[in-house]
Amino acid sequence: MDAQLSSGAGASLGGLLPESAITIGARAADWREAIRAAGRALVASGATSDAYTDEMIATVETLGAYIVIAPGIALAHSRPSPAVHRAGMCLVTLARPVEFGHRTNDPVSLVVGLAAPDDEGHVSALATLADFLTDEGRRAALLRAGDPRTVRSLIAAYEGGAAGQPDHAPDAAHA
Amino acid sequence: MPSIDVRVRNPSGLHARPATTFTEAAARFESRITIENLDRSSRAVDAKSILFLLTIGVLSGHRVRITADGPDADAALATLRDLIEAGLGEAAEA
Numbered sequence: 001m002d003a004q005l006s007s008g009a010g011a012s013l014g015g016l017l018p019e020s021a022i023t024i025g026a027r028a029a030d031w032r033e034a035i036r037a038a039g040r041a042l043v044a045s046g047a048t049s050d051a052y053t054d055e056m057i058a059t060v061e062t063l064g065a066y067i068v069i070a071p072g073i074a075l076a077h078s079r080p081s082p083a084v085h086r087a088g089m090c091l092v093t094l095a096r097p098v099e100f101g102h103r104t105n106d107p108v109s110l111v112v113g114l115a116a117p118d119d120e121g122h123v124s125a126l127a128t129l130a131d132f133l134t135d136e137g138r139r140a141a142l143l144r145a146g147d148p149r150t151v152r153s154l155i156a157a158y159e160g161g162a163a164g165q166p167d168h169a170p171d172a173a174h175a
Numbered sequence: 176m177p178s179i180d181v182r183v184r185n186p187s188g189l190h191a192r193p194a195t196t197f198t199e200a201a202a203r204f205e206s207r208i209t210i211e212n213l214d215r216s217s218r219a220v221d222a223k224s225i226l227f228l229l230t231i232g233v234l235s236g237h238r239v240r241i242t243a244d245g246p247d248a249d250a251a252l253a254t255l256r257d258l259i260e261a262g263l264g265e266a267a268e269a
Contacts (some may be wrong), residue, residue: 017214065178066192066195069225079187119234120234123190124232129229130226133226134227
């Protein structure tokens, strides 16, 4: 197995993140509302049902703020469950940052949501996403992105253009 | 530099709570500590960072190599091996 974690269908970020799953400037008064915004984006893209949103919130209630994995960035997710229809990601930037209760990485201005139907796909998608986020320049560019298309092109650049041919192509009709 | 190879046994591998438990334990040592996933031929990444730990995608059953460099390296490795072998605080599932 190679270092790019290519196992599993979940490894391509571009394929997992259609424009319908990207929300720029969402309003959230607290971390629950921030995760709800991420949940809505996952539902809008067809990846999950509403129950998964509640599961993501329950994960934070149970595990604490560990999901704030980098300064300003929360990774909302829960275990594989029946509420996950297919692997998917969403990305939500917040109009105003919110506190999650993390010692060093608060406040959060970007919530990335992740859903996967099985453990292998879940961990692979997490790994690819985490790798994208390790670069400070990429993180800063994500936070600055003013529209979904910019987010998609950042990811496409990271993936060497592969994200230009998404598997599901839900946005192909966009002007 | 001392290093150990150990198999991750807890059900969810190194993410979620177990990953947090691991990075917090690593962070208590002064030594520079890295971890690589031998089953993915991953890079050796900072074991004190949850973000970097997630990049190496450790599932249950994977073997990892932990390397420590510093005054408390041996104690760090012993502690981290014990933690992983004890299941990182995660109850074993059927």
